[in-house]
Amino acid sequence: MAEVTLDLRDLPRTEAYDTLQRHVDAVLEGVDDEIAEMATISCLVHHAFGHLWTGFYRVVVPGALLRVGPYQGTLGCLEIAFGRGVCGTAATERRTVVVDDVNEFPGHIACDGRSLSEIVLPVTDAEGRLIAVFDVDSEHRATFNDDDRVGLERMLERFARRGSPVTATASEVAVSAVR
Ligand code: SME
Numbered sequence: 001m002a003e004v005t006l007d008l009r010d011l012p013r014t015e016a017y018d019t020l021q022r023h024v025d026a027v028l029e030g031v032d033d034e035i036a037e038m039a040t041i042s043c044l045v046h047h048a049f050g051h052l053w054t055g056f057y058r059v060v061v062p063g064a065l066l067r068v069g070p071y072q073g074t075l076g077c078l079e080i081a082f083g084r085g086v087c088g089t090a091a092t093e094r095r096t097v098v099v100d101d102v103n104e105f106p107g108h109i110a111c112d113g114r115s116l117s118e119i120v121l122p123v124t125d126a127e128g129r130l131i132a133v134f135d136v137d138s139e140h141r142a143t144f145n146d147d148d149r150v151g152l153e154r155m156l157e158r159f160a161r162r163g164s165p166v167t168a169t170a171s172e173v174a175v176s177a178v179r
Contacts, residue, residue, distance in 0.1 A: 003027075005043065005044065005047045005048075006019065006020065006023055006044070006047070006048050007047060007048060007050070008020060008048040008049065009048075009049060009050055013145070013147040013148065013151070014147050014150075014151070016048065016049070016151075017147065017148075017150070017151025017152075017154070017155075018151075020044060020045070020048050020151070020155070021151070021154060021155060023044060024040065024041060024044055024155060024158075027040055027044070028040055028158070032162060034131070034159070034162070035069070035070060037158060037159070037162075038055075038056045038069055038070040038132070039070035041134075041155060041156075042054050042055045042056065042070050042071050042072050043072055045136065045152070045155070046072035046073065046136075047072075051073070051136050051137060051138055051143075052073055052074075052112060052114060052115055052137045052138055052139045053071065053072070053073030053074060053076060053111065053112060053115065053135070053136070053137040054071060054072050054073060054135075054136045054137070055068070055069065055070055055071020055072060055073065055076060055134070055135060056068075056069035056070055056071065056123070056132045056133070056134055056135070057069060057080055057087050057091075057132060057133050057135060058131065058132045059091065059130055059131055059132060062129070062130070063082055064081065064082055065079060065080075065081060065082065066079065066080045066081075066082070066087055066088065066091055066132075066133065067079050069132060073112070073137070074111070074112045075111070075112075076111050077109055077111045080109060084107060084109065085107055085108055085109035086099055086102070086105060086108060086109070086118055086120045086135070087109070087120050087133050087135050089107075089120075090120035090121065090122055090133045091122065091130060091133050094122045094124075094130055095122065096119065096120070096121045096122065096149050096152075096153065097119070097120045098118075098119050098144050098145070098148075098149060099117055099118050099119070100117050100141060100142040100144075101116065101117060101141055101142070102115055102116060102117060102118060103116075111137075112137065114139045115137040115138070115139060116138060116139055116140060116141045116143075117137075117138045117140065117141050117142055117143045117144060118135060118136060118137045118138065118144070119135075119136050119143075119144040119148055119149065119152065120133050120134065120135045120136075121133065121134045121149070121152050121153060121156055123156050123159050124159065124160050125159055125160060125162065126160055126161065126162060128160075131159060132159075134152065134156055136148075136152070
């Protein structure tokens with residue numbers, strides 16, 4: 001099951017997130033690589049719900065600048081300043097921001113004009129430092145609710161559990177090469 005990309009649009013939202021969480025955990029079992037985790041989460045969330053854009057903006061200058069990371073969807077803006085748009089607001093305030101109608105959000109950055117609603121969540125590491133934000137955009141109004149917030153916050157907790165970067169041993173590399 002771990003090798004498939006699930007479509008969970010027919011399930012109630014909380015059930016969909018429970019299933020997706022188990023799937024993400026199975027696919028990423030034993031993986032301790034921030035970029036691989038971000039890429040995998042972007043892919044699985046994007047296709048599970050048929051979103052417009054799903055991905056990470058990484059903190060490259062703490063307190064000042066986000067730069068695009070792994071994502072799925074149309075071309076994303078490359079850089080976003082803290083405090084700008086929904087992503088910059090979530091980064092500055094370090095809180096999840098849910099926007100039902102992007103036209104009502106002052107300063108919203110329209111990377112894709114079809115985006116009508118979005119959710120952006122802060123991503124922190126084991127030391128509590130902000131390392132990224134996770135941005136999910138929809139071409140429908142009011143797509144995201146508290147079930148999305150809870151489901152996605154839980155999915156992103158893995159970044160706060162990750163240990164310090166380690167150098168993989170030769171046997172670990174060999175194991176991961178056959179996945
Ligand atoms: N809409 C976001 C910008 C990122 S893109 O939509 C991928 C914002 O206002 O921060």
